[in-house]
């Protein structure tokens with residue numbers, strides 16, 4: 001339950017991968033990749049999309065395709081792009097990442113307005129705003145479509161391009177019962193991962209206008225992300241997209257897990273109920289640090305990760321069923337009651 005990235009390809013996926021029609025995708029000749037890119041673009045409501053090896057590369061290619069060297073990119077200080085992507089945008093793109101704390105928490109529009117400074121020779125010109133939905137470090141929280149459009153509109157008015165890191169945008173859509181376009185209609189580009197809750201072994205899509213995706217193809221190539229017979233991966237990606245409606249089951253299990261954990265002495269869950277598939281558990285009242293809690297779980301073959309100083313993250317996904325969940329809750333109850341056993 002460390003992450004939804006641990007999901008294994010289904011036997012149906014492995015079969016589709018073995019049988020996939022393939023070609024050289026760097027020449028645009030892989031029919032399975034082409035189909036995946038078309039389906040991804042249609043789901044996001046964009047003209048075109050490009051298949052990439054990872055979400056990290058998708059975000060980096062997006063930044064490269066929106067900006068020039070010396071531009072500033074506004075983003076949340078807790079965003080994946082700022083926090084977990086090895087500073088790639090600064091390294092490869094020569095941009096100044098401008099982290100705004102709590103950008104997704106409240107007063108998003110005001111924070112955007114405050115962060116964009118008027119033209120001045122001292123300032124790197126702000127060109128791009130990146131938002132994230134669902135928000136990883138905030139425990140899979142959803143930014144609602146209205147709120148998000150408001151941020152887009154204000155960002156655009158200030159002359160910013162808008163990129164959405166939608167690694168888990170299908171979780172947001174499933175949770176609210178709305179199409180993904182509710183979140184993506186008005187952004188310039190969106191990246192989403194096929195390899196997390198959707199279950200593909202690898203791969204992400206980046207969608208936008210046709211001319212944006214043309215630039216993205218060049219940037220993917222320069223980063224070494226042009227793959228050859230990648231239809232083998234895209235075949236799994238196509239099946240992964242079909243799994244999107246089933247994400248509601250992961251969300252139901254996350255709520256059940258949260259309810260079960262909250263009932264145990266010393267554990268609390270926040271946000272409660274969990275908005276999507278992540279459960280953030282605070283352990284300090286049990287006398288166990290997150291690290292100790294996780295290693296006791298690990299002794300029982302359950303994986304979770306410390307998430308900061310005070311909490312642990314547990315993620316539900318398609319390879320965790322109701323029985324697994326029961327067993328996890330039972331094990332945690334035993335551990336809490338007798339941590340030294």
Ligand SMILES: *Cc1c(COP(=O)(O)O)cnc(C)c1O
Pocket residue numbers: 053054055056057059080081132134135136165167168193195204
């Ligand atoms: C996982 C994740 C990414 C990066 O995806 P990888 O395929 O792991 O490189 C980007 N953004 C967010 C919000 C993520 O959770």
